[in-house]
Amino acid sequence: MEKRFSVLVVGGGGREHALGWKFAQDKRIEKIWFAPGNAGTAQLGFNLPFASTDLDGITGWAVKERPGLVVIGPEAPLCAGLADRLRGAGIRVFGPGAKGAQLEGSKSFCKDLLVRQKIPTARAGSFTTMKEALDFLEGMTFPVVVKADGLAAGKGVVIAESQPEAVHAMREMLENRVFGDAGAKVLLEEFLVGEELSLHAVTDGKNLVFLPSAQDHKRVGEGDTGLNTGGMGAYAPAPRATSQLLAEVEEKIFRPTLAGLAAEGIEYRGVLYAGLMLTKEGPKVLEYNCRFGDPETEVLLPLLRSPLWDLLVAAADGDLAKIVVQTDHGSAMTVVIAAPGYPAHPIFGQKIDLGEELPDTAIFHAGTKTGKHGVEVSGGRVLAVTGWGTDLKSARERAYAGVKGVRFEGRHFRRDIGHRALGKVVFEE
Numbered sequence: 001m002e003k004r005f006s007v008l009v010v011g012g013g014g015r016e017h018a019l020g021w022k023f024a025q026d027k028r029i030e031k032i033w034f035a036p037g038n039a040g041t042a043q044l045g046f047n048l049p050f051a052s053t054d055l056d057g058i059t060g061w062a063v064k065e066r067p068g069l070v071v072i073g074p075e076a077p078l079c080a081g082l083a084d085r086l087r088g089a090g091i092r093v094f095g096p097g098a099k100g101a102q103l104e105g106s107k108s109f110c111k112d113l114l115v116r117q118k119i120p121t122a123r124a125g126s127f128t129t130m131k132e133a134l135d136f137l138e139g140m141t142f143p144v145v146v147k148a149d150g151l152a153a154g155k156g157v158v159i160a161e162s163q164p165e166a167v168h169a170m171r172e173m174l175e176n177r178v179f180g181d182a183g184a185k186v187l188l189e190e191f192l193v194g195e196e197l198s199l200h201a202v203t204d205g206k207n208l209v210f211l212p213s214a215q216d217h218k219r220v221g222e223g224d225t226g227l228n229t230g231g232m233g234a235y236a237p238a239p240r241a242t243s244q245l246l247a248e249v250e251e252k253i254f255r256p257t258l259a260g261l262a263a264e265g266i267e268y269r270g271v272l273y274a275g276l277m278l279t280k281e282g283p284k285v286l287e288y289n290c291r292f293g294d295p296e297t298e299v300l301l302p303l304l305r306s307p308l309w310d311l312l313v314a315a316a317d318g319d320l321a322k323i324v325v326q327t328d329h330g331s332a333m334t335v336v337i338a339a340p341g342y343p344a345h346p347i348f349g350q351k352i353d354l355g356e357e358l359p360d361t362a363i364f365h366a367g368t369k370t371g372k373h374g375v376e377v378s379g380g381r382v383l384a385v386t387g388w389g390t391d392l393k394s395a396r397e398r399a400y401a402g403v404k405g406v407r408f409e410g411r412h413f414r415r416d417i418g419h420r421a422l423g424k425v426v427f428e429e
């Protein structure tokens with residue numbers, strides 16, 4: 001008998017739409033649910049009325065419906081222990097438990113593990129009082145990086161050029177608690193210079209399956225200027241990531257990370273996503289994330305030739321040794337279209353015209369919902385338009401052709417995604 005699979009994707013952004021889009025191409029999968037999903041995911045399956053952090057709601061639903069797999073997209077439910085709850089109820093889950101998710105949820109936990117395992121990373125100290133932090137700051141050269149220990153929606157990192165700036169950032173976090181409890185502890189870190197690289201591996205705690213390397217664009221403005229965002233675009237693979245570099249990263253970074261987790265008694269089943277800085281002395285870890293990147297997922301999944309189901313189920317079952325993944329030899333690029341005012345004060349509610357469907361292009365919804373007048377803007381990052389082709393240049397042409405067709409009032413996007421690989425080419429409408 002033909003197998004019929006079902007999957008729940010937790011989350012409601014571009015990453016989750018891309019996961020659903022990939023699952024929807026698999027003829028064996030007959031049901032896809034999202035919690036909570038968005039206007040794009042509603043086209044692929046069923047949106048459930050649960051926030052991604054509603055552990056009781058999601059667990060209660062899963063115990064009744066028994067999906068064949070739950071994939072947890074965002075970090076917040078992972079750090080809150082959703083994977084543990086579901087596993088405890090006998091449900092198959094892709095995503096680490098709360099202990100493993102500390103790799104992202106606590107920068108000091110991550111740093112301690114990196115240091116214990118002698119993994120290359122920026123030198124750092126962690127503090128809970130201003131006095132200790134000020135003492136440590138004495139010995140540092142500027143710029144220094146001030147980080148809130150906990151989850152701060154990508155906003156908890158300040159690059160301070162001077163002593164007063166660093167002191168201000170530390171005060172805001174430790175004393176004024178601008179990030180709440182996430183700032184009860186701060187890290188002071190050496191500033192690293194180089195190009196950044198995202199590397200994702202799927203793991204069952206013992207084996208690693210690497211996905212193509214990628215580069216994100218975190219600043220809102222062209223030429224990497226302006227405020228930090230969740231990510232304004234990405235491409236894969238990154239030409240800088242040669243096979244030699246990737247072999248070095250596997251041996252010096254990923255393998256000892258898994259060994260470090262195992263030494264803590266943590267069985268990590270999910271994505272290990274390393275944010276790396278390619279410094280003159282070699283690759284160093286900036287941070288780990290415990291999940292797929294967003295918008296990296298929107299370029300990685302279109303390049304994946306093998307079924308996503310088999311890969312994630314094998315990781316969830318601790319059976320990844322048998323999996324070999326095929327990826328496309330071409331490239332993919334995604335351009336995020338943001339709401340007016342994003343990231344500081346985004347404005348929502350505009351009606352979106354998605355334009356025509358184009359070949360080798362996908363429009364992933366992030367901050368959208370279905371309202372009275374059709375698809376409307378409901379989040380800061382609204383859509384991620386991905387194009388793919390034989391090389392990065394053709395991927396870029398397709399992505400921007402897709403962007404051109406999408407209209408809503410005040411939309412904005414970066415016109416230079418891929419500039420590190422392609423040089424300074426700027427899209428003109």
Ligand code: AMP
Pocket residue numbers: 122145154157189190191192193196218275286287
């Ligand atoms: P994180 O959330 O730790 O990845 O930090 C967000 C961004 O801040 C990174 O993507 C880097 O651009 C920058 N960053 C973080 N740590 C450092 C560091 N030690 N040196 C230079 N830049 C950093």
Ligand code: GLY
Pocket residue numbers: 216230231289292293294295296
């Ligand atoms: N693209 C950055 C992130 O997912 O954290």
